[in-house]
Amino acid sequence: MRTLHTAPLLRLTRDDGPPPDQPAPGDGGSLSGWAVLVDGDRIEAVGPVGELTQAYPMVRVRRWPGTLGPALVHDGPLPPAASPRERVHALLRVGVGAVLAGQLTDPALRAAVARNDVAVLDVARPLALTVGNRADLAVFADDGRCLATVVAGRLVHRRA
Helix, strand or coil: CEEEEECCEEECECCCCCCCCCCCCCHHHEEECEEEEEECCEEEEEEEHHHHHHHCCCCEEEECCCEEEECEEECCCCCCCCCHHHHHHHHHCCCEEEEEHHHCCCHHHHHHHHHCCCEEECCCCCCECCCCCECCEEEECCCCCEEEEEECCEEEEECC
16 A cells, blocks of 8 residues: 655755755755655655645555654664563654664564564665665654654554
């Protein structure tokens, strides 16, 4: 099922520059009025919300408050919790979509990460919202709180 994710601001990358195949954003690296079209676990399109809703009139639309951007990469030890599942959930609540393989030495933790489709990276690298990439997104409020996390196209966390 295709889903169009939109927010007042869209940030294509976590750094200051856009991916080479994307237009340069406006002030502060954020675009106003843009959206990300997700099909399955992949990003199918990134562009102005009006163009995407016209091109895909039957698409499900999720409108988020705040800034929509790529999910975070967690590059340290996973937070302590009572179970591996809860350790992974603690990451999802803060917008993480990827962890480093070196932090997953416990087989139970590695299994919990796999069950939740969290990406496992050999080296830390920023995620970007580019067509064809895995759909790992996060929405952040102005105060930095994570409002929603999408991992591999699935909504895995939403703040009430």
